[in-house]
Amino acid sequence: MKVRNARNWGPRGLRRWCLAAGALAVASAIRLALHPLLGPMHPATTFCIAAALVEYYLGLGPALTVMVFGLGIADYMFVPPYSNITYIDGRDLVLLVSYPLLTLIVITLIERLRREESRAQLIASVAQSRYEMLLRHDNERALARRAIDETRRLLRHLAQYHDGFILIKGLEHNAAQRAGTKASGAAELPQAAEIAPGPLFDALHPDDVQRLSNALWPGHHRVRLRSDEHEHEFRLTNCSCERFTTHAGDFLVLRTEH
DSSP states (O other), X not given: OOOGGGGGOSOOSHHHHHHHHHHHHHHHHHHHHHHHHHTTSSTTHHHHHHHHHHHHHHOHXXXXXXXXXXXXXXXXXXXXXXXXXXXXXXXXXXXHHHHHHHHHHHHHHHHHHHHHHHHHHHHHHHHHHHHXXXXXXXXXXXXHHHHHHHHHHHHHHHHHTSTTEEEEEXXXXXXXXXXXBOTTSOBXXXXXXXXXEOTTSTXXXXXXXXXXXXXXXXXXXXXXXXXXXXXXXXXXXXXXXXXXXXXXXXXXXXXXXX
């Protein structure tokens, strides 16, 4: 996989150039402090190390800048005759050839490794994003499959308990938060968006109709149904309420218990 942004792994802005200038100053100070001990030996070693560190942390541009300025400082201050740029001898030529060559090899290797590291990180980020997308799609498919299964269960439920079916209550997903706690321990569900009556809905006591319209939750209920023998008499009936989550929304189905 080709990743074009791998070459842009280094930081951006003025700060990296300030850090590179600081690294060059520190390398100069260290070599100057060691000059009484080393004399003309290894005049550019500290600058090579500084260029390698700058390459690792700041990128190719600052590293090349440190290398070029380090070459000039080393040749001017630490190669005899000191502080003289008009005289060039064999030691100057050795420095002009060996130091850039060695430093460029080190910088090139570090740059290659850093680009490969950046490429691996970018590929890992893309892979992570695609993995999360696959997980979301799998979750959506699982939810859709569950909604279809719940719809089928709802249809089978209605067909099986058609004679004892009282009502279906649709729930609003954007309604207020659940409030209150029933004796059964279940929280009250959101307000109904719509109530669909069943065969026994007309036999339900008006007070129970009002109560169930405002507070209906999955579980067992006791309602008053009109007696078949006496129109104005009501009998207590045990009922069961089940919740179904379908692709069209959530529904509560209230039916009598047989």
